[in-house]
Amino acid sequence: MATTTRTTDRGTAYFPQLAAERLDIALCRASAAVARAADLHAAGEGLGVGQHLVLQMLDAVGPCSQQTLSEELRIDRSVMVGICDDLEQAGHVRRERNPRDRRSYAVTITDSGRRRLAEAQALIPAFLEDTFQALTPAERGQLSAILAKLLQAGASSPR
Amino acid sequence: MATTTRTTDRGTAYFPQLAAERLDIALCRASAAVARAADLHAAGEGLGVGQHLVLQMLDAVGPCSQQTLSEELRIDRSVMVGICDDLEQAGHVRRERNPRDRRSYAVTITDSGRRRLAEAQALIPAFLEDTFQALTPAERGQLSAILAKLLQAGASSPR
DNA sequence: TGCAAATCATCTGCTGTCAAACAGTCTGCG
DNA sequence: CGCAGACTGTTTGACAGCAGATGATTTGCA
Numbered sequence: 001m002a003t004t005t006r007t008t009d010r011g012t013a014y015f016p017q018l019a020a021e022r023l024d025i026a027l028c029r030a031s032a033a034v035a036r037a038a039d040l041h042a043a044g045e046g047l048g049v050g051q052h053l054v055l056q057m058l059d060a061v062g063p064c065s066q067q068t069l070s071e072e073l074r075i076d077r078s079v080m081v082g083i084c085d086d087l088e089q090a091g092h093v094r095r096e097r098n099p100r101d102r103r104s105y106a107v108t109i110t111d112s113g114r115r116r117l118a119e120a121q122a123l124i125p126a127f128l129e130d131t132f133q134a135l136t137p138a139e140r141g142q143l144s145a146i147l148a149k150l151l152q153a154g155a156s157s158p159r
Numbered sequence: 160m161a162t163t164t165r166t167t168d169r170g171t172a173y174f175p176q177l178a179a180e181r182l183d184i185a186l187c188r189a190s191a192a193v194a195r196a197a198d199l200h201a202a203g204e205g206l207g208v209g210q211h212l213v214l215q216m217l218d219a220v221g222p223c224s225q226q227t228l229s230e231e232l233r234i235d236r237s238v239m240v241g242i243c244d245d246l247e248q249a250g251h252v253r254r255e256r257n258p259r260d261r262r263s264y265a266v267t268i269t270d271s272g273r274r275r276l277a278e279a280q281a282l283i284p285a286f287l288e289d290t291f292q293a294l295t296p297a298e299r300g301q302l303s304a305i306l307a308k309l310l311q312a313g314a315s316s317p318r
Numbered sequence: 319t320g321c322a323a324a325t326c327a328t329c330t331g332c333t334g335t336c337a338a339a340c341a342g343t344c345t346g347c348g
Numbered sequence: 349c350g351c352a353g354a355c356t357g358t359t360t361g362a363c364a365g366c367a368g369a370t371g372a373t374t375t376g377c378a
Contacts, residue, residue: 014231026306031190033313072173103326134312147185153293262356
């Protein structure tokens with residue numbers, strides 16, 4: 001029961017008040033905590049979050065150019081290079097020049113990649129359950145819907 | 160009407176589906192977009208987000224050590240150093256050694272800092288309204304409550 | 319055809335953040 | 349007192365993310 005409560009027990013904590021006033025800060029801090037958990041999970045599993053997403057998308061929609069992967073997964077182009085490098089080196093992905101447009105690659109998932117994806121995919125539900133266990137199913141649905149609206153709105157103005 | 164719709168108009172976009180399946184990814188991407196907007200707003204205003212938060216907390220709870228500021232604002236200690244440096248150099252904050260414990264500082268907001276805070280604070284409601292305009296007031300309330308639960312839960316396990 | 323503009327992947331440099339190490343200071347116990 | 353251990357602020361090194369430039373290739377148009 002001796003949890004590490006440093007400033008929390010010193011009367012009133014300031015952070016909850018801040019989170020209530022500043023929705024943007026609350027969102028960022030919660031996201032940071034979740035991202036931390038995801039990275040930790042991914043590190044323990046051995047497959048990076050970005051790599052997992054790339055394999056998942058390739059498996060779902062077929063061969064893609066790195067550009068398409070970048071745009072749909074919201075991962076920067078220059079970061080996608082490294083992700084594909086790693087996946088290719090591990091044999092989970094093939095990079096072939098698209099014969100129709102030889103500027104672009106046709107990134108294709110291999111059988112090895114599909115097996116690796118299945119392994120990683122199997123652990124995702126437990127990870128999500130663990131990370132969002134504080135929320136009821138109804139709240140998770142609300143959160144999902146709200147984020148979808150935010151993301152859809154944010155997709156038009158910034159670019 | 161020639162908006163930049165690159166892959167979005169190419170049949171079906173993959174991102175919405177991903178966001179629906181992976182609540183963690185949706186949260187991170189939405190947070191990144193909001194953080195981007197906040198940084199942009201802060202840059203235009205001339206006061207960094209972290210600096211703003213520090214001034215706000217100092218004004219609300221009185222002089223603090225950098226450690227307390229770090230913990231309550233969820234900003235890393237090593238980042239807090241730079242924030243306080245900048246604020247001190249701008250004259251918005253004074254750093255005096257705490258005579259009771261000379262390891263720590265007693266960071267105090269100055270009158271200049273209070274005036275600067277008031278300026279920045281006045282622009283926050285419009286920024287929030289603009290950033291979360293896609294959400295109804297009810298949705299904003301839901302989001303706030305959900306994030307509060309997530310943050311409260313996440314505050315116990317990671318450390 | 320030939321050439322300018324656009325596009326794809328890549329590389330480089332910069333910024334912001336985090337982890338770990340470090341120096342100065344305090345506390346507790348012999 | 350004297351010293352080991354813990355705490356505060358700072359510095360350093362590593363790394364992700366992003367903007368911009370580059371080389372290879374395609375496309376559009378004269």
